[in-house]
Amino acid sequence: MEFGQIDAVYLYELTRYRMILRDRNVYLKQLQTKQSTDRVYLEVLTEQLAKSGARIILKRLEFLKELENYAKILHANITQQKENLTFKYKCTASIDDLEMNQDAIEIRLKETFETIVDKEIFQGTTLIGPHRDDVSFKVNGRNVQTYGSQGQQRTTALAVKLAEIDLMRAKTGEYPVLLLDDVLSELDGERQTHLLKAIQDKVQTFLTTPGLNDIARQLIKQPRLFRINSGKIEVKPETIIFYPKKENES
Template sequence: MYLKQIILTDFRNYQKQKLDFSPAVNVLIGKNAQGKTNLLEAIFVLAMAKSHRTSKDKELIRFKQEAARLEGTINRRLGDLKLELILSKKGKIAKVNHLERPKLSEYIGQLNVILFAPEDLALVKGAPQERRRFIDMEFSQIDPLYLHDLSQYKQVLRQRNKYLKALQLKQANDLVYLDILTEQLANLGGKVIAKRLIYLKRLETYAKDLHAQITQGKEQLTLRYKTNLKDLGTQTENDLATNLLAKFQQLRQKELSQGTSLAGPHRDDLSFYLNDNNVQTYGSQGQQRTTALSVKLAEIELMHEQTGEYPVLLLDDVLSELDGQRQTHLLKTIQDKVQTFLTTPGLNDIAQQLIKEPKIFHVNNGKISTDDENTLQVEIFYPHKDEKDESTKN
């Protein structure tokens, strides 16, 4: 799988832009605030129908415009595929081969992407919600049913939390309705946890091998799913739902007192261990970064295993955060395997030696030019005249 072409209309600072890409490595070189990350974000949004940088779609629409449009041509094993996503203040319109998909679960997964940015190096040490976001984002792309169950779970969770808050404030008193919501949430939660356990086990297999290669066999990486349910390895989806329902009953008085749901996949976490030592607690910064790198690279293999296609890899200025050994391992792993988009202020000696025939895009002051001297104009909107005047002086 690779992205052949993208067309952006009124997305971020792009007024109208059409770009054709290499199926191998595409390198975007330029100083900060030139639009490199905006292009990677556009590819991510085209795939996931949401941004990794903001939860507000209106921030993706060019200033004073009503809507943003992204169009992409994807090459897959069975032929080319056309994707179109329109973002407006009224909502989203998603199309596959010009046919509108009313459910985003029918759209997401057509283009699979893995984003690796400097903040992802904090995957190990960061907050639990970052790891949950990581899990859900990747598994939703490889399994539409997981995305559906997760969406349903979040919807019922919002309803249940709202009703718990009403009970806490004495604005409601129907505990039977709470029981109905609790049973629905437990059933959906059991489905989500069951799939997480399956895919995390497969992810661990690939991550363990990659980590052993990076550390020359000195460290063994394992992943452990953290939840307040017990005996996860022996439980079926129905067992997990029953277990979760019992946990809700156990926590009922506490939930009524606090007005929120205190158990379920929305509160679970992921732990990383090296030679049975918790990396989050006892690992060095180097070990934590190597663990994050191993896990992110393992996603590539998991997606290929589950979908039969390699994903598109987005590397947003990540080379500058890795030492020479980790840069080498990253670039060797992706070489001749996945289409890659790499943003960087400039390629260092290691990258130049390891990347074979990249397509180079120079991003500077609102213009993108390739090394073959074909210049592609990027129309940048300047909200203030002085900004445009200033940029022309450089």
């Protein structure tokens, strides 16, 4: 999820975090190989990393809450209200019991770093922080990455991607171009219908597929087809590009 595309402050902080992380990992390697024995500089880097990491985590939690609101609606529409999608931010520093407060997150990061510093020196790398955090998705209370069918996993991925587009539109006032790679073949007819209805007249979309079925042909408006044949692109009368209506069009 590219939150940096919609928030310049987040992108700046993420860039800064990666620079501090790189320096910290280099110094952990030096401590590991006994090239240095001074832990004071490591403490300075850890302080900086915890502060920057807390800002990133807080931003992510805020973004994910907004993204989940969009994704839940889209996912419910695609599945005809049969499935409920929820997000869970999996933090390596265990902040589940903390409120969304930057100072509290920073303190938890520092406390966790203190407990694992010897292990980090032994391994020569930073073991916790936003760079190792993840997001899990649950459908009807079950982890979709682990227990979901292929169709459920693809539907979840599509709902999240479409939610990102809606969130970007809300934050920037513009829709990005949507790229979908062979998604229709992994969805049943009902999910195909709801997916295509969700994107047509809304966002310009490039869709790759080995072939169009009757459902797609009926729902895709103003089509133009590009066919790849023997490594060459052929332009056909149909297409797989949806053009969103302009505001002054009825």
